[in-house]
Amino acid sequence: MRPTAPLILAAAATVLAAGTLTACGSGSGSSPDTVRIAYERSTSNKVRIMDNYLESVKKEFEKANPGKKVELLPIQADENAYYTKIQQMMRSPRTAPDLVYEDTFLINSDIKSGYLAPIDTYLKNWPSWQHFVPTAKAAAKAQDGKTYGVPDGTDTRGIWFNKDIFRKAGLPTDWQPKNWADILDAARTIKQKVPGTVPLNIYTGKGPGEAAVMQGFEMLLYGTGADPLYDAKQGKWVAGSKGFTDSLAFVNTVFAEKLGLDKSDALDPNAMTNVQTDWVPKSKLAIDIDGSFAGQQWLPSGGSPWPAWSTTMGQAAMPTQYGQAPGKVSMSGGWTWSIPAKSKNADLAWKMIEQLQTRKNAVKYTIEGAQIACRDDVAQDPAYLKSSPGVKFFTSLVEYTHYRPALPAYPQVSSAIGEAMESVTTGDAGPQAAAKTYDEQLKTAVGDAIVHRP
Amino acid sequence: MSTPATGPQATGPQATGPQATGPQATSPQATSPQATSPQAVVPQGSAGTLHRGGPLGWLPITPAVALLLVFLAGPIGYCVYIAFTNMQLTGSSSTDFVGLANFRRAFADPEFRNAVWLTLVFTVISSIIGQNSLGLALATLMRRASRPVRTVTGIFVIAAWVLPEIVAAFLLYAFFRREGTLNAILDQLHLPSQNWLYSLPILAVSFANVWRGTAFSMLIYSAALNEIPQDITESAELDGAGGLRRFWHITLPMIRRSVATNLMLNTLQTLSVFGLIWAMTRGGPGNRSETLPVFMYDQAFLKSFIGYGTAVALLLLLISSLFSVVYLRLLKTEV
Numbered sequence: 001m002r003p004t005a006p007l008i009l010a011a012a013a014t015v016l017a018a019g020t021l022t023a024c025g026s027g028s029g030s031s032p033d034t035v036r037i038a039y040e041r042s043t044s045n046k047v048r049i050m051d052n053y054l055e056s057v058k059k060e061f062e063k064a065n066p067g068k069k070v071e072l073l074p075i076q077a078d079e080n081a082y083y084t085k086i087q088q089m090m091r092s093p094r095t096a097p098d099l100v101y102e103d104t105f106l107i108n109s110d111i112k113s114g115y116l117a118p119i120d121t122y123l124k125n126w127p128s129w130q131h132f133v134p135t136a137k138a139a140a141k142a143q144d145g146k147t148y149g150v151p152d153g154t155d156t157r158g159i160w161f162n163k164d165i166f167r168k169a170g171l172p173t174d175w176q177p178k179n180w181a182d183i184l185d186a187a188r189t190i191k192q193k194v195p196g197t198v199p200l201n202i203y204t205g206k207g208p209g210e211a212a213v214m215q216g217f218e219m220l221l222y223g224t225g226a227d228p229l230y231d232a233k234q235g236k237w238v239a240g241s242k243g244f245t246d247s248l249a250f251v252n253t254v255f256a257e258k259l260g261l262d263k264s265d266a267l268d269p270n271a272m273t274n275v276q277t278d279w280v281p282k283s284k285l286a287i288d289i290d291g292s293f294a295g296q297q298w299l300p301s302g303g304s305p306w307p308a309w310s311t312t313m314g315q316a317a318m319p320t321q322y323g324q325a326p327g328k329v330s331m332s333g334g335w336t337w338s339i340p341a342k343s344k345n346a347d348l349a350w351k352m353i354e355q356l357q358t359r360k361n362a363v364k365y366t367i368e369g370a371q372i373a374c375r376d377d378v379a380q381d382p383a384y385l386k387s388s389p390g391v392k393f394f395t396s397l398v399e400y401t402h403y404r405p406a407l408p409a410y411p412q413v414s415s416a417i418g419e420a421m422e423s424v425t426t427g428d429a430g431p432q433a434a435a436k437t438y439d440e441q442l443k444t445a446v447g448d449a450i451v452h453r454p
Numbered sequence: 455m456s457t458p459a460t461g462p463q464a465t466g467p468q469a470t471g472p473q474a475t476g477p478q479a480t481s482p483q484a485t486s487p488q489a490t491s492p493q494a495v496v497p498q499g500s501a502g503t504l505h506r507g508g509p510l511g512w513l514p515i516t517p518a519v520a521l522l523l524v525f526l527a528g529p530i531g532y533c534v535y536i537a538f539t540n541m542q543l544t545g546s547s548s549t550d551f552v553g554l555a556n557f558r559r560a561f562a563d564p565e566f567r568n569a570v571w572l573t574l575v576f577t578v579i580s581s582i583i584g585q586n587s588l589g590l591a592l593a594t595l596m597r598r599a600s601r602p603v604r605t606v607t608g609i610f611v612i613a614a615w616v617l618p619e620i621v622a623a624f625l626l627y628a629f630f631r632r633e634g635t636l637n638a639i640l641d642q643l644h645l646p647s648q649n650w651l652y653s654l655p656i657l658a659v660s661f662a663n664v665w666r667g668t669a670f671s672m673l674i675y676s677a678a679l680n681e682i683p684q685d686i687t688e689s690a691e692l693d694g695a696g697g698l699r700r701f702w703h704i705t706l707p708m709i710r711r712s713v714a715t716n717l718m719l720n721t722l723q724t725l726s727v728f729g730l731i732w733a734m735t736r737g738g739p740g741n742r743s744e745t746l747p748v749f750m751y752d753q754a755f756l757k758s759f760i761g762y763g764t765a766v767a768l769l770l771l772l773i774s775s776l777f778s779v780v781y782l783r784l785l786k787t788e789v
Contacts, residue, residue, distance in 0.1 A: 084755040087543050109545040109758075207736060264632050264652040267739050408545040415757050419740075428740045444559075445757075 034069040035061075035345055035352045038089060038097035040082045041074035044273045047303035049296060050101075053365050061355045068348065073097055078269045080209045083411075089340075090115040096342035098349040102149055104139045104334050105210055105404055105411065111142040112408040117341045118146035122350045128357055128375075135403070136374035140336045149336030150353050152362070153371025155292045156330045156397040157215055159183075159316040165286040166314075169193040176316045179323040180220070180250055183287070187259040190286045198279065199259045200287045204251055205422035206415075207269035213414045214331050214404065215290055217421055220247035222402045223320035223329040229413075230405035236451040237405075237413065239439040246321065248431035252424040261285075263425060277304035280313075289318065292394035296370030299388070315393045317400065330397040333404065334374065372398065409446045416441035537765040543758035556765035566766065568741055569749035573725065573773070576660055576745050581724035584664035586717060589671020593679055594701070596672075615669030623733035626662040627651070630734070655735045655743035662730055667723065671716050678712035679705070711785060718781040725774050746770045 039050055051074060058070040075085050083106055089095045090110070102110065110116055123129045129137075132151070140149030163173040169190045177183045187199035203212040221228045224243030231238055238244070254260040261279075265271065276297045279285040281304045288294065295313075298306035317328040337356060339349045355361065362378050365371065367387040372395055373379035385391065404410060420438040423429040429437065442450060537556060541549040560566045592611065596604050614622065629635045630651045637647040650658040682705065690700050706713070728747040731737060737744035737752060744752070746766065754763025 080756055084543070087758075106544065112547060113542070113544045114547040115544070206738060262632060263739070264649060267652075269736060411545065412757055422738065423740050426739045428742075 031069075032345060032348075033067055034071050035099060035348050036071045036073055036097045037099045037101075037352070038073045038075060038086055039101040040079070041076040042273065042303065043076060043078055043270055044277055044303045046277065047273075047297065049301060049368055052301070053361075053368055056364075057352075057356055057361055060361075061352055064355070065351065070352065078207075078209065079103070079211065080269075087113070087115065090342060093342040093344065096340040098339065098343040098345040099352055100338050100340055102140075102336050102338045103210070104149075104151070104336060104406070105214070105414070107140055107149060107336060107338070108142060108406045109408040109411050111148050114341055116148045117339045117343070117346060118142075118148055119150070119339060119350065119353075120146050122353075123147060123150075126354065128354075128359070131375040131377045133374055133376060135332075136334070139334060139374075139403075139406075140338065149338035150357060151334050151336045151374050152356065153366050153369060154332050154334035154374045155372050156332055156394045156401050157219055157289070157291050158318055158330060158394060158397055160280065160288040160290055160294060161314050161316060162280070162283055162286050162312060163314050164283060164312055165190060165194055165197055169286075173314060175314065177319045178327075179319050180223075180321050182319065184250075184253060184259070187254070187287060188257070191257075191259055194286070197283070198261055198285045200254060200289075201261055201266075201275055201279070201285055202251060202254055202289045203266075203271060203275075204255075204260075204425045205267040205271075206418045207267045208271045209269070209418060210414055211272045212421055213417045214333060216251065217247055217417055218331050218402075218404065219289060219318050219329060220250050220321075222331065223318065230407070231451055232405075234451055236449045237409070237442055237446050239442055239450045239452050240435070241453040243321070244438070245431045245435045248420060248424045248434050251421055252427075252431050255425045256427065266425060267422060273303075277302075281306040281309065283312070292372055292390065292397075293370045295388055295390045296368070299368070299370070301368055310388065310390075313390075315390055317397060326400055328397070328400040330401040331404070332372075332398070332401040334371075409449075412445035413442060416445065533764055534768065536761055537768050539761045540759075541761040541764075543755060543760050545758055549761075552761070556762045557769070559762060560766055560769060565741060565744070565749065569744050569746045569766075570773070572656055572743065573745040573770075575656055576663070576727070577721055577724045577777075579657070580660035580663035581667070581720040582717065584660065585667045585671045585720050585724075586713075588664060588668045589716070590675045590713075592668065592672045593675035594705075596676065597679055611669045611672055614666055617666070619666070619729040620733055622666050623662070623730045626658075626665065626730075627734045630658050630662075651735055652739055655739065659731045659734055659743055662734060663724060663727060666730065667720065670723075671720060674712055674716045674719075675709065678709040682708050714781050714784040717784075718778060721777045721781070722774055725770065725777070746773070 037054065039054065041051060042048070051072070054072055058072065061070055062068060075082050077085060083103070086097075086100055086102075087110065089097060090100065100116075102116070107116070136151045136154060137147070139151050139154075141147050159177070161175060166173055166175060166186075169186075170193065171186055171189060175186065177186065183200065190197065190199040203216040205212055218229070221243055224241075224246055227233075227238065228241060228243045229238055230236070255263060255266070260266055261271070261275075265274065268274065275285065275288060275290070276294045280288055280294070281298060295309065297303045298309040318330060320327055320329055337353050339346050339353075343349055356365075359377055362375060363381045363384055366373050366378050366384055370388065370390075372391070373381075373384055378384055379395070405413075416438050419441070420434040423434045423437070424431055439450075538551060538553060539549050540546075540552045540555070592607070596607060599607070617625070627634075630648075631637075632647075632649045632652070640647050686704060686708075687700065690704050695703070726747055727745070728751065731743055731745060731748050732751070735743045737748035741749075747770065750763045750766045750770065753759045753766060
C-alpha cells in the first residue's frame with residue numbers, strides 16, 4: 001500500500017465532509033412563489049400602523065396572484081438596530097428579503113454597498129411613476145443616475161405645541177416664533193408659570209439616533225445659513241462653522257436651564273415613542289419640535305388614540321436662527337420600497353410594489369401613516385386633505401424644506417452629530433469642544449472632502 | 455458576536471448568484487479515484503489497520519476536524535483577516551487590505567482608551583472584587599447556616615444567575631431607572647432618590663453584573679470549602695486560632711487553586727459582557743459606560759466600520775489573554 005494513500009483518503013474524507021456540511025446552506029426555505037418583506041415594527045406594542053396596512057395589501061396581492069404568497073418579516077427594533085439588521089440580511093442571498101423598507105437617509109449608503117438593485121426597467125413601464133413629484137423621484141436616485149426605490153410618502157418637520165398649557169402660561173394660542181430666542185423665551189415662561197410640565201422637547205443624543213439628528217439638530221442647523229452641513233458645489237462636508245456651534249449651544253441651553261425633558265429620558269433610545277404616545281397626549285409637554293408624522297399616533301388607528309388632539313395641539317413652523325430669510329425651516333425625509341440586489345424574486349417583488357402603490361393603497365397609507373403625499377394624485381385626494389387638521393399645515397412647509405445630503409457617508413456623519421449632541425446634553429463638553437470633536441470624527445468618516453468655514 | 459452573521463464575500467457584494475458560504479474554497483471534485491471507497495485501499499483481512507497509529511487511524515476524526523475547520527477556525531481566521539481591512543457594513547462596496555491602520559487608529563483614539571479604562575474598572579469592580587469576594591463570603595457563611603436558610607439563599611442567588619442575560623438586564627434597568635423600583639423604595643423610606651443609570655452608569659452596570667454573576671463564584675467556593683478536611687480546621691481551633699486567622703492561614707491557602715480558576719473564568723466572562731450593558735445604558739450617557747464590547751459594537755454596526763470594530767475585538771482578545779497569563783502563573787506557584 002502506498003504511504004500516501006491514507007493521506008489522500010483523509011483529505012478526501014475532509015473534503016467530502018466539508019462539502020456535505022456546507023451544501024446545507026443553499027436552500028433557505030425561500031420559494032420562488034413567496035415575496036419576503038422586511039420592514040420596521042414600532043417598539044411600542046400599541047403601534048401597528050404599518051403592520052395592519054401590509055396585512056391588508058398582502059390579502060389583496062394573494063387574491064390577485066393565485067398561488068403566490070407574501071411573507072412579512074417585521075423587525076421590532078429602534079431605528080439604528082433596524083438598519084444594522086437589514087444590512088446584515090442583505091449581505092447574503094440566503095437571508096436577503098425580496099422587498100425592503102429603506103430610510104432615504106441610508107439609501108445612498110446601501111446603494112454604494114451594492115445591497116440594492118436598480119428598478120429603472122420596471123419604472124419605464126409603470127404609468128403611476130409620472131404622478132410622483134420630482135423631489136420624491138430623486139429621493140432614491142443614486143449618483144449613477146439609476147433609481148433604487150419607490151417612495152411611499154414624505155414628511156416635514158415643525159413645532160407642535162399644546163394650546164391648553166399655552167393658555168395657562170398666558171401665551172398666544174396662535175403662536176409662531178420668529179427666531180430661536182422666541183422659542184427659548186416661551187419655554188422659560190412655561191417653566192415659570194406652569195410648573196410640573198416639561199416646557200420644550202428637542203430630540204437629542206445617540207439613543208434616539210437619526211430622530212435626534214434630523215428633528216433636533218438639523219432643524220436648527222439648516223436655519224443658520226445656506227448649505228450648513230454639506231457644500232454641494234465643492235462636493236465637501238462643512239467643518240468648524242459657527243452655525244454648527246450655535247446649534248449645539250441651543251441644545252446645551254435647553255438642558256442646562258432644565259427647559260427640556262429630564263436628561264435620562266431625553267437620551268433614552270425610546271424617547272420618540274415616549275414623547276408621541278405618552279407625554280404629548282397626556283399634556284405633560286408644552287412644545288415639541290417633531291415631525292408631521294407625530295400626529296399618526298393620536299389617530300384611532302395609532303398607538304395612543306387622542307380625539308382631543310385636533311383642538312388641543314397647535315402647529316408652528318420652525319423659525320430660522322435670527323429670523324433671516326426665508327424665515328422658516330423644515331427637514332424632509334421619507335422611506336422607500338426597494339428590492340435587494342440578492343433577492344431571487346425581483347419580478348414578484350416589483351409586482352408587490354405595484355400593489356402597494358395602487359392609487360387606493362397609496363392614499364390609504366398616506367392617511368394612516370400620517371405621511372405628506374409625494375404623488376400629485378394623492379395630494380389632491382379629498383380624503384387625504386381632510387385626514388387631519390395638521391396635514392394642510394405640514395404640506396405647506398414643503399416650500400421651506402431641506403433634504404439631508406444624500407451621500408454614502410451621511411450615516412457616519414449623522415452618528416458623529418448624535419455624539420456631539422449627547423455630550424452637550426450631558427454637559428460633558430461645551431458646544432465649542434463638542435464641535436471640535438465632531439470635526440475630528442468627520443475627518444475619519446469622509447477623509448479630505450472637508451471645507452473649513454469660519 | 456465576534457463573527458459577522460453572513461458568509462464572507464471577499465469579492466464584494468456585487469457578486470450575485472449563490473456563492474460558497476464557508477471561508478474555505480474546497481471543491482468537491484477533488485476526490486481522487488482511488489479514494490472512492492475505503493475498501494479499495496484496505497488490504498484483505500487486515501482489520502488491524504484501524505488501530506491507533508495505523509495508516510487509517512486518522513480517518514474516524516476527519517469529520518470532526520472538518521467541522522472544526524469549517525465552523526470554527528474558518529470564521530476566526532476570517533475575523534483576523536477583516537481586522538486588517540477597511541471593510542464597511544454600508545457606504546462602500548470595496549474592501550481593501552490596510553495593514554495595521556486599524557490598530558494605529560485604535561491607539562490614537564481617545565474613545566478607545568476610554569473604553570479600555572472602563573473595561574478595566576468594570577472588570578475589577580464587578581468581577582475581581584464583587585463577584586469573587588461576595589461569592590466566597592456567601593459560601594463561607596452558608597456552611598454555618600441551617601439547612602432552610604441555605605436552601606432559600608441558594609435559590610435566590612442562583613435564580614439571578616440562571617435568568618437570561620437580557621431579562622436580568624431589563625430587571626435591573628427597571629430597578630435603577632429614575633422612575634424605577636429603587637427610587638420608589640427610597641421614597642417610601644424618605645431617603646434621597648438616585649439616578650445612577652445617568653450619573654454613575656459604570657457603577658450601576660457593575661452592580662448588575664455582581665448581582666448576576668455571584669452565584670457562579672459561590673458554587674465554585676462551596677465545592678472548594680467542602681474539600682477542606684474537617685480535622686485540620688478542628689486542630690487549628692484547638693490551637694486557639696480565631697475565625698479570621700483560621701480563614702487567612704488555613705482556608706485560603708487550601709482553596710488557592712479554586713480562587714485562581716474562579717478568577718480566571720469570572721474575568722474572562724466579565725470582559726466580554728455586552729447584553730447587560732447594552733440593555734441598561736447602551737454605553738451612555740455620552741460614553742461613560744462604553745466598555746470595549748459596546749465600543750466594538752458601536753464602531754462595527756452603528757458606525758459601519760466593520761474592519762475597525764474587528765480590530766478592536768482582537769485587542770480585547772489580547773487583554774483577555776494577558777489576564778489569563780497572570781492567573782495561570784498564580785496557579786503554577788507552589789504553596
